[in-house]
Amino acid sequence: xxxxxxxxxxxxxxxxxASCASAALDAGAARPSVASEIGPCGSLMGDGAPDxxxxxxxxQEPEGPPALALTDGPFSVEFWFRLEGREQRGFVGTRGxxxxxxxxxxxxxxxxxxxxxxxxxxxxxxxxxxxxxxxxWTYDGxxxxxxxxxxxxxxxxxxxxxxxxxxxxxxxxxHNRAGTxxxxxxxxxxxxxxxxxxxxxxxxxxxxxxxxxxxxIGLWHFDPAxxxxxxxxxxxxxxxTGALLSREDAAPFCER
Numbered sequence: 697x698x699x700x701x702x703x704x705x706x707x708x709x710x711x712x713x714a715s716c717a718s719a720a721l722d723a724g725a726a727r728p729s730v731a732s733e734i735g736p737c738g739s740l741m742g743d744g745a746p747d748x749x750x751x752x753x754x755x756q757e758p759e760g761p762p763a764l765a766l767t768d769g770p771f772s773v774e775f776w777f778r779l780e781g782r783e784q785r786g787f788v789g790t791r792g793x794x795x796x797x798x799x800x801x802x803x804x805x806x807x808x809x810x811x812x813x814x815x816x817x818x819x820x821x822x823x824x825x826x827x828x829x830x831x832x833w834t835y836d837g838x839x840x841x842x843x844x845x846x847x848x849x850x851x852x853x854x855x856x857x858x859x860x861x862x863x864x865x866x867x868x869x870x871h872n873r874a875g876t877x878x879x880x881x882x883x884x885x886x887x888x889x890x891x892x893x894x895x896x897x898x899x900x901x902x903x904x905x906x907x908x909x910x911x912x913i914g915l916w917h918f919d920p921a922x923x924x925x926x927x928x929x930x931x932x933x934x935x936x937t938g939a940l941l942s943r944e945d946a947a948p949f950c951e952r
Contacts, residue, residue: 738918739778741942742786742868744882748938749869750924751878752914755932763913763930764790764890765860766798772895773800773809774832774843774906775888779824784883788890790861791871797861800833801870802883807849809833809840814856817842819849828886830902834894846900865932867916868939880939890914 740750754762761767777786782804789799795813802808804824809817817840823829832843837857842850863871868885869878889906892913908915908927915927916934923941926932 738920738923738941738943739884739886740868740888740916740918740923740936741884741940742881743938743940744783745880745938747878748880749878750867750934750936750939751869752865752867752926752932752934754864755930761860763892764865764932765858766890767858767860769892770834770836770894772832772834772891772893773798773889774830774891774895774902775800776828776830776886776902776904777802777823778826778828778884779804780826781882782824784824785881786868786883786885787870787881788865788867788885788888789871790863790865792861792863794859796859797863797871798858799870800831802831807831807842807844809835809842811835811854811856811858812861813859815840815852815854817850817852817854819844821849828884832896832902834896836894841896843896843900846896846902848896848899864934865914884942886918888914888916 742748752764754764757763773788775788785801785803787799787801790797791799791812797812799810802823806818806820808819819842821844830845834841838853838855840852840854841848866878867888869880871878887906890913891911893911905917906915912928913930914932917927918941920941920943924934924936926934
């Protein structure tokens with residue numbers, strides 16, 4: 697669930713509002729009950745159209761590169777997603793024209809954690825079952841680990857530094873090769889959290905709603921009241937362009 701701020705793109709913000717109903721979580725994760733008192737909630741629903749995505753601008757840091765550049769120390773990137781059709785996919789990341797930056801992606805063929813110019817950690821896995829799944833990627837400069845629904849499904853050794861990208865962080869879309877704009881990606885994404893620490897080192901039960909702490913350098917709940925708002929202390933500005941905000945499919949992530 698994410699909130700809105702400012703961004704680098706131009707376009708209309710479309711909100712597809714429906715009643716908050718229950719949605720299926722992966723069988724391996726906890727299934728929360730959905731009651732009538734659950735309040736407004738939302739998910740970022742990419743429509744796959746060109747130039748439709750959510751872009752997050754870097755917040756200026758007093759010293760060093762922007763936190764979301766992920767160039768300084770270990771990090772974790774995670775989100776919930778749902779894919780229904782063969783062409784659906786979901787991405788969170790940034791890519792500059794010089795082949796720099798990072799990205800965590802999922803498609804009907806599997807998932808991947810990428811340090812551009814360094815490595816592409818790919819895990820072949822069929823996830824287009826119309827159910828919600830949790831995806832997490834951790835990297836400490838030595839080992840890349842991909843978790844699906846709280847289980848480590850792939851580990852690879854790499855010793856590559858992330859080079860900072862000047863392009864915004866994009867969700868529900870993907871930067872083209874020139875790194876100057878992005879294209880939409882059809883699929884549902886929710887509860888995006890980027891952290892400056894390795895969140896997971898053992899099997900875990902994914903939280904339906906990610907919490908904020910000192911290590912959270914970006915957190916988006918996509919709640920309709922403020923769909924582009926970064927709930928972390930960094931408060932990165934962002935803007936949703938074209939991609940829809942869905943209420944109907946977000947029940948597992950609602951606040952009680």
